Amino acid sequence: HGSPHHGSPHAFPDPRPGPASTVPLTHSRIPALAPPAAAFYLPGLAPVNFCEAGKEKPECKSGIELFVNRLDSVESVLPYEYTAFDFCQAEGKKRPSENLGQVLFGERIEPSPYRVCSDRGCLVVCTFKWLYLRKLQIVDNMPVTWCYDVEDGQRFCNPGFPIGCYITEDGRPKDACVINSEFHEKDTFYIFNHVDIKIYYHVVENEALGARLVAAKLEPKSYKHTHADNPDCSGVPMDISNKASGEVKIAYTYSVTFQEEKSIRWASRWDYILESMPHTHIQWFSIMNSLVIVLFLSGMVAMIMLRTLHKDIARYNQMDSTEDAQEEFGWKLVHGDIFRPPRKGMLLSVFLGSGTQILIMTFVTLFFACLGFLSPANRGALMTCAVVLWVLLGTPAGYVAARFYKSFGGEKWKTNVLLTSFLCPGIVFADFFIMNLILWGEGSSAAIPFGTLVAILALWFCISVPLTFIGAYFGFKKNAIEHPVRTNQIPRQIPEQSFYTKPLPGIIMGGILPFGCIFIQLFFILNSIWSHQMYYMFGFLFLVFIILVITCSEATILLCYFHLCAEDYHWQWRSFLTSGFTAVYFLIYAIHYFFSKLQITGTASTILYFGYTMIMVLIFFLFTGTIGFFACFWFVTKIYSVVKVD
Secondary structure, X not given: OOOOOOOOOOEEEOOOXXXXXXXXXXXOOOOOOOOOOOXXXXXXXXXXXXXXXXXXXXXXXXXXXXXXXXXXXXXXXXXXXXXXXXXXXXXXXXXXXXXXHHHHOOOOOEEOOOOEOOOEEEEEXXXXXXXXXXXXXXXXXXXXXXXXXXXXXXXXXXXXXXXXXXXXXXXXXXXXXXXXXXXXXXXXXXXXXXXXXXXXXXXXOOHHHOEEEEEEEEEEEOOOOOOOOXXXXXXXXXXXXXXXXXXXXXXXXXXXXXXXXOOOOHXXXXXXXXXXXXXXXXXHHHHHHHHHHHHHXXXXXXXXXXXXXXXXXXXXXXXXXXXXXXXXXXHHHHXXXXXXXXXXXXXXXXXHHHHHHXXXXXXXXXXXXXXXXXXXXXXXXXXXXXXXXXXXXXXXHHHHHHHHHHHOOOOOHHHHHHHHHHHHHHHHHHHHHHHHHHXXXXXXXXXXXXXXXXXXXXXXXXXXXXXHHHHHHHHHHOOOOOOOOOOOOOOOOOOOOOHXXXXXXXXHXXXXXXXXHHXXXXXXXXHHHHOOOOOOOHHHHHHHHHHXXXXXXXXXXXXXXXXXXXXXXXXXXHHHHHHHOHHHHHHHHHHHHHHHOOOOOXXXXXXXXXXXXXXXXXXXXXXXXXXXXXXXXXXXXXXXXXXXXX
């Protein structure tokens, strides 16, 4: 994991025959499955009671199961199945099933050979002649954390631990080698082949129900066991020179201790992990920064609406002579062209339909996440929820696309429905499929199995597409949207525009303020995706989502008013692109993040990073663009409905 402060990956010699090389160090995640409990808790978060061996009851069990998950690394976006490497294997145990979200994120849960039932000393997991990678563990759905001291006396708990580290040729300790002064040999790998697992439990008030696990911590250690077959878990560190050749025999061992913890309740057992992760005060700074932008924009919009517009409308409505009418100026001049259908109205309506689908999906997903239904403990729930919602929201997508296409004077309704159903989802799926081919070629666990791919296509073709057709049917069946003013037959000549009222400068400026509201939150989201950190601050994210919607709306309305005053009535595409340009800043930030924050190496990982980033940029473009269009549509309809036009 880079340095112990950031959890960067490590590298180990490739044990396969051939020239010396290194492979990225990865980690596995080991969750335990939770049986159902009688009490009511949020879905997926029911507590599990454990009893001593021989005292099992229907409401509590004695065995604590550990499972291993995928192996991943910050140096690579390619996760692998635990069984893809020569780690200690568990024979004859049933593999648990994953939900759709877990499969899409490449999680592959496997049984492990670890046995946790009582305090145990130096136990052998297995002995291997081959050297491989690094892992992370989880028990009872809680990540087993490696806690260590960082700057300012703070303690950082990392959901994962290194399996080794490297001392460079010039004697510089990399990664976790900084934690032990005994790691000093140059150009040498040190293997963490022993782990001390400490499990904390809280006795239930009714002791007959047993105890609940509230924390699990781990300390990795390195021992060159004198007798690999009968280790004593002591001695000098296990080191392997980078120049070494031949066979290396490594004994992997572990010890387990239990400790009662009265101060931690089951409901708050994640707190010690979350408190050491992305800092709350930075989040509040982000919110305050966003609120300042919103207040600034709100003040500008309020000034325009209450002062300038009010005066304009009063002056326009007092004009009762032909001479006065001929002296019209400003936005009233374009009333005969303001609702003229835009060029490429088909494409705009399709974008609006897909954007509406994404907007509602995002709102509902974040709302459920705020309620705790999609917490990190409920693995894969966030992605599963988003995919299912997207599939079920085909109806509003078809309805909005059809409604606006009809108002634009379009008549090719079949083409409109087909494009709404297949254009944007098809682009995303094509990108996703190409990325999946790369993952298949690399043998990564993130490669979606063929059966899951067929299931996703079935959801799209058998549920989403028919729902889109139903929505489009009702959209075309309704009368076209009635505009408050008539459109002239002959288009009005648009006067020469100044630099600031030309389309491109306005579009570029329009995306800056919305991006300013989200870039801090964006950093934490990208960290959770690419740096394997947990994201749990959905309350902050939901608030930022609301602020983003307000900011996009107000920035678009502001620029729309300025363009109308300059007698430029082409507002439809400009309003969509003005707030949609926020996605371009998102892309620029993602490129900056890749080169400045990540340590990803390898062509496949780089292609995957930018491939998945392009999917996120497209979704964000449709999402923000739709917000801008609807805000501007409401604004234009409102101001032209209250002014008298002969």
